[in-house]
Amino acid sequence: MTEAKPVVVCTWSESQGEFPVGAEEALTLGRKVANALGTRLHWLVLGTLPETGMETAGRFGADGVDQIEDAALEAFSADVYLNALAGYCRQESPMLVVFSQSVETRLVAPRLAGRLEAGVLMNGVDIVAGDDGGLQATASAYGGDTQVVYELSGAACYVFALAANALQAEPAEGGPTQPGCRSISSDLGGVEDRIRVVEEARTEGPRLEDADVIVSGGRGLGGPENYGLIERLAEALGGLAGASRPLVDEGWVDSSQQVGLTGKITRPALYLAAGISGASQHMAGCSAAKTIVAINKDPDAAIFRYARFGIVGDCLEILPELIQAAKQ
Ligand SMILES: Cc1cc2nc3c(=O)[nH]c(=O)nc-3n(C[C@H](O)[C@H](O)[C@H](O)COP(=O)(O)OP(=O)(O)OC[C@H]3O[C@@H](n4cnc5c(N)ncnc54)[C@H](O)[C@@H]3O)c2cc1C
Incomplete structure (x- = not known):
């Protein structure tokens, strides 16, 4: 029997080693979908795993933590991150990749879907499994004025960006898991960065x-x-x-x-x-x-x-x- 394809939650930190914003919410959603489909939940971390990473992974019910650590991932680059992700997805064949939506994931998620010929949904709010085992995803539309429910069917993989504050993070029911940690290698040498930062946003002071x-x-x-x-x-x-x-x-x-x-x-x-x-x-x-x-x-x-x-x-x-x- 072939194993069901995993659900993957992908995160990275704004600055290396910091806990990635929105990771707990994305893991909460990933766990829910993985449970509904009876499949594994993997947390893919690009760059350094935060200090509390393994504990968090267990608390939110991940079955495994996959880490791609490479000098090229130290600072965000859409092209480099995209290459790392596309390589991982080709190897692991996830059925769903969940991001926490941010300016950076807006740059990466649709392009990843393009590379994988996957379906993509931005501004995501929730995913539920229907009685027939299919998935229904809700996303906000028209500048937040309305919500649209989509049936996820017809593609082998879906990329879903969960909007900030769309749901509350909730640890997995039934207590923490004991996920293993795999180090995944990726050949990122020579990836050309086609988006250049010309001016950094002002970030001094409290946010x-x-x-x-x-x-x-x-x-x-x-x-x-x-x-x-x-x-x-x-x-x-x-x-x-x-x-x-x-x-x-x-x-x-x-x-x-x-x-x-x-x-x-x-x-x-x-x-x-x-x-x-x-x-x-x-x-x-x-x-x-x-x-x-x-x-x-x-x-x-x-x-x-x-x-x-x-x-x-x-x-x-x-x-x-x-x-x-x-x-x-
Ligand atoms: C794609 C898109 C994205 C957008 N993104 C944003 C966004 O990120 N953030 C955002 O804010 N808007 C956004 N907007 C604009 C948004 O639709 C509204 O136009 C905007 O929020 C209105 O701002 P406002 O409430 O200050 O002004 P108004 O709509 O003009 O409201 C002013 C209010 O003040 C009240 N008022 C007037 N005088 C007084 C007084 N003396 N004392 C008490 N109350 C008084 C009035 O009764 C009124 O309710 C977006 C629009 C689009 C189309």
């Missing part, structure tokens, strides 16, 4: 993605001179200041402060939105917050559908009072 408290302002602030209210409240609460996209487009704030589908995907304990309507593209970046507080003068604003606490009123009057209260 919105890691913040516990975020205070964000939207067009309801009326003008750039009022954005200081957002910054002062964020500071008083020990958090960071964010913004909706129009504020970035208008040049009021730096693009690193944009929350949303085309900005930062955040998961704070508290997200306070002032003068933000609650468009789906904005909410894609903050709806995973534990508590959303909204200030909007329109009682029918969409943001109130997401908010745990809503204040109907003028944010230019309410924000100074909140700043004073937070300072006390």
